[in-house]
Amino acid sequence: MNKKLYNVMNWPEIEGIVYADCKNPMNMLGSHLIKEGNLVQIYRPDAVSVSIKVDTKTYELEKVDESGFFACLVPSRKKKLDYLVTLEDVKGKTITFKDAYSFDLKPKNDEFKNFFAGHEYDANKIFGSKEISIDGVSGTLFTIWAPQVSRVSVVGDFNKWNGKIHQMEEIDDRGIYRLFIPGVCKGDKYLYELKVRGEKEYYKIDPYATEFTKGKENYSVVGSPLKKTAKKLKTKQTTSPRIYELNLLEWSKKSGIKTYAKLAEDIANYLSKLGFDYVNLMPVAEYFNEDTYGYTTIGMFAPTKRFGNPDDFVEFIEILHSKNIGVIIDFNCAYFGTDTRGLHNFNKTNLYGGLSPILEKNETWNVYTYDYYNNCVLSFLYSSFNYWISNFGIDGIRIDSLASMLYLDYGKEPGSWIPNMYGGNENLAAIEFIKNLNKMAAKENVITIAEESSGWIGITKDFDGDNLGFDYVLNKNWTNDYLEFMEQDPLFRKGLYDNLILPMVYNYNERFIQKFSADDLYGTGVSLYSLAAGNDAVKKKSDVRLALAYLYLYPGAKMITFGQELGLDLTNPALKWDVSDEDIAFIKDLNHFITSNSEVFDQDTKEDGFRWVEDCNSEETILGFARIGKNGQTLTAVFNFTPVERVKYRLHVLEAGKYSMIFNTNEEKYGGDEKLTKEIFKSDKNDENPKELDYIDIDIPGLSMLVFSCEKYTEREIEENRILKEAAVAKKNAEDKVKVAKELATKAKEEAIAALEAQKRAEEAARLALEAKNEAQKKADDAVREAIRIDEETKVLLEELKNKVFKKDTKKATRK
Template identity: 30%
Template sequence: MPKTVGLVTQGDAAAIIAGRHGDPFAVLGPHRTGRDAIIRTIQPQARRVSVLTAAGEVEMERVHADGLFAARLPWPSGYRLVVEEHDGQVFEIDDPYRFPPQLGDLDVHLLSEGKHLRTFEKLGAHLRRVEGVEGVHFAVWAPNADRVSVVGDFNGWDGRRHPMRLRHHAGVWEIFIPGLAHATVYKFEILAKGGMLLPLKADPYGHWAEVPPKTASVVWDMAERPWRDSDWMAAQAARNDRHSPVSIYEVHLGSWRRVPEDGNRSLGYLELAEQLADYVADMGFTHVEFLPVHEHPFGGSWGYQPVGLFAPTSRYGTPEEFRALVERLHQRGIGVIIDWVAGHFPNDPHGLHYFDGTHLYEHEDPRLGIHKDWNTQIYNYGRNEVMNYLYANALYWLEQYHVDGLRVDAVASMLYLDYSRQPGEWVPNRLGGNENLEAIAFLRRMNEVVYGEHPGAMTIAEESTAWPAVSRPVHLGGLGFGYKWNMGWMHDTLHYFGKDPIHRRYHHDDLTFAQLYAYHENFVLPLSHDEVVHGKASIMGRMPGDPWQRFANLRAYYGFMWTQPGKKLLFMGCEFAQEKEWNEDASLDWHLLGDGRHEGVRRLVRDLNRLYRTETALHQYDNDQRGFAWIDCTDRDNSVFSWLRMGFDPHDFVVVVGSYTPLVRNDYRIGVPEPGYYRELLNTDSEWYGGANIHNNGGVHAEQVACHGHSWSIRLTLPPLATCVFKRDG
């Protein structure tokens, strides 16, 4: 028989005191013995503990010198503990070990199968009322741990005080701790197999976190609250549709605008809710895209090395304040997309890496589990619980924060087992190829879940290879994304407009090549943050020539971009020709708007957005061959291009002409489909934008002179380094 000490076995007492008992609920709390109860509690800080019942108060026996107490008494209908500490303070608490499990059997079953779509409702920290008692329910997946405890200021960060109950079938530990409330700071203390105590871990499902460099999780009340964006949500599907205008303003929240008179601090979510929403609405963008808002320890990662996937970063405010930012943008008619990082995570000791003393979230084999470019960990997409964690996170942002879309970062690194690896540094799949079959299955399932649960949302892939059917439905063999960034278009066009105009005749195909594949995917044309960092210079910094030519080149480039097929994305600062590379530790150079040339570029982008939104020919067939036709793409000697953009109505079209040398070309004839007066809708050389104001006096009449395969044609004056848009009246 086990040797007993007081009302507990010696082995149990020693294990509880040492924090090494794998089943604390078998020892602590109330246990029946005939008609009586034996109640045990661990209170290392206490001088004296008693049990308070309706029948009176029973002092507990100290059965271990380090603070294990026990008492035998008639089975109570309920009880509280009265704790007297060594400094004389006395307080009453509810015993967390008297409460039953809070996770239902169905939850445990679905969690074990990796089929619980909303794990964020069960795992993590949630305010609960159990048997009339307020508190917090904690649950965490750590199947290989010997013991898991919740620690925080409330228990002196002592892992012996609140060890959790293991639900063996799912590998999930849980406990309800009475008396804890909103804003409680906590972590998990995990004892791995073999007795190794791991660094304290933040909650993988934590709703909020301390402001970095602190790393603890924070209990946050995520109770439903009334949203005031019902008009937007009702129209979400139409606004995100591929036949609708989608013009995205990409934003890093911490450096969009700073407050120099207050230590150069970043704006908070509530300040952004007013200033950013007003600015984006005035500029005519339809959506904003935030660089990752997930909690991350290293600011220099820009959020692309997240630790808290379920927590908006505390750098700028609370979860409620981030909700207010999204809500305000919706009220101004602006959709919200967030960058979503499902390809890797950092190896910070408080994060997911080696979470329960095993490679739980990541692959154990470094050839599969380490991202060589960033020295980060790659998710194990072959594990159901890991996939569940990720696609539940996708739903979380759509549901808890009304986010409209997810732009998935670094998809190429997920698709290929040999991504950034040399021969011998990677493991082929079961078929002998380099495709990551598990990651492919995950991406398809994620898109099925997102569009199945939220048909009006959008997902966008940053995918830089020729992987087929990225933005085609899963049931047709695709990955299921709504859109894909067109990285080839970006590289080719930047290469062209970065050339001195005298050499552009030799690079003419840089602007025409994209039409060979433009409709294989639903493309977004991106000029993103990646193009204005790491020595690449700003977009403006790449433009050749003297100052006049540089501004004209940039305006012509934007005119080309907004009139080509595909949705649009522009990184912050590019809209007013930021001269310097982006610096995440500084504000954008807003002072440049005092220069008329920079203000002119901003005006142009605003007008391009408005033109793109109002002219259906410029967006209805953004991802369809029916929306585009070259008029002439062969005039390489003059570096002139002309094309048609067309809408659903066959008579709804605009004519676009780009002349990309610094010469004025008079009487330049191009063919047009129909007779009539062609009004000049936009000219990037307008003096309003800082140009030379070479124009066509408002428009031109078509002449019945055959040209470029059309029976009618117009004679134009082509401004230098400019893009012009015309529309037939009537």
């Protein structure tokens, strides 16, 4: 070895480079001006020989360490030496490149100030991989935050995944590493190789990567600035929006469509035909574990590569916006998964977070909550949120598993968490983070939706106290109560009648979204169809329509998850996604019905926009309520939750007027057996109880909903009704009197007839009595004559007997 070169070498530092255990490789590698000239040192374990070209002169570097450490002295006094490296590898292949360690990586003043303070909203512009040019040389600048490690390297195909070749420079002693690698460009895949003292090297993806490889290989990809950004569709709609929830992967599987653009066209055409306002995309940020439906996000700045690149996702948003459909995405800032190359155990510590909750969403998921007390983590999350709304024109976000953020002990075993500074279980830092996120969203007119199950009070209120500032919260309790009611046999639904009544007690405490979401159905392996009553498809579909109608007419925004609007058995894996006009007719008309009656449904968040008209008939399981608009217009909805038709049902109504049926879930075009009637029902009062509401008498088909509009009586009609009613009463009274008179006349006639009959019977009896008397007299006379005759005969006989005895006695006396 050249003795002069040997004497200027720092052998202990070289050892750090050789063993890849160095935080500041630029102290050694590259060109350094010393008194002997410019010392150029290059470490390439893959090289057999290395030379550099300075201006027009070539210098061979001496291999001063067999591991691949090369060095030479260049007789130049330039402070910054411009040179080109030529390398020959073990296979005899020669490559020429600019040395990564010849570029200045000094950070800008206060470049990381906001990041470490916890209020950097564009951290992605600082970190990650950026395809740039430095001094006319194209390449990629890599920057990563990884404190408490002994070394970070960039690895990829460009260095044969050898972590010793591109060791990064720690440019901030708080753990920020940076390296510019010439020649690395858009589309190149890479990872970070980290080394912690006493541990084996391991790979991590770039937390700030904007693209990843497609498929099972988990690699970051060098991205490039978006060709264009998407603009938000509109200012946020805060009254009764209809939201369609879907998972792009599931839609792709059902439709066979594989690209963002084609998916957008298919979804946009479908939803615009149905009349939805928004689509809520379940996680679109990159994820590797499909078993968690995308919720264990791994790329907080990257749309999933499954359907295209970020520019394709911009086009996806624009296509939906062109159909006037807003886009809401699930933004998972509550937890992250345990993917080997993800955020978990990033620097062999809980850098991004470490508490492991048991999620209500899925108890089997192994996830960790973010550390909201770490300012750098806050900057990471704020920047992710800002990236989606500023680049992709996202109209809204939904935060999943909010409860796991709000409580330190959520889903955790005793002793595995530490109380807050006040001794409570509230996660104070997370609460502050949530409020700030909602303030950012409000400033950008972005809708925010919370999925929260703990009963936290003030989720959708303003930011004072514990109020969090969301626009909406999903009403999980309403859904649970309804589904429990729905799965009961209709004969026993009356026992759960209160499931439908009681949610109204708390309905106006928050701005709710009533929903049948993926969590409620797919997560439990059921669908509305599988829960519906009935032993055939006709009855089951009637019950599904009834459930959807109840959801739509009930106050609050609406959310339906993918496929439930069709009344199909989506638990059947063999079911094909083949949608007909007949399948969508009901939900299409239901959406149109809400739109065409917006002046009524815009009162969703107002208590005076709702009133029960029938909430005490559990026996027949009939429920009714009125929706009331700002102008006083009302719609009256009545629901029959049994398959039994209710004939001439007396339904109370709020207003005196003429009622027309304007919606019937049992119409033939929906699969029912009735046509929409044009009959007018005139309301009336119960004169026996004037305080009672007016009423109409209607027939309610089984398992159906009817909606009636009211045309109020005019003053003239009211007067006419009064006159007609008085006339009707007078007529009735007269008819009653006539009826009474007729009844009296009939009775008198009957009594007269009875009297005549009695008289006839008396006369006949008298005649018979006279005849009997005459007959008796005759018989008496005959008896007297007979008696006289007998007496005379007796006298004769006695006289004869006397004569006989006298004669006998005379004769006897003569003999003597």
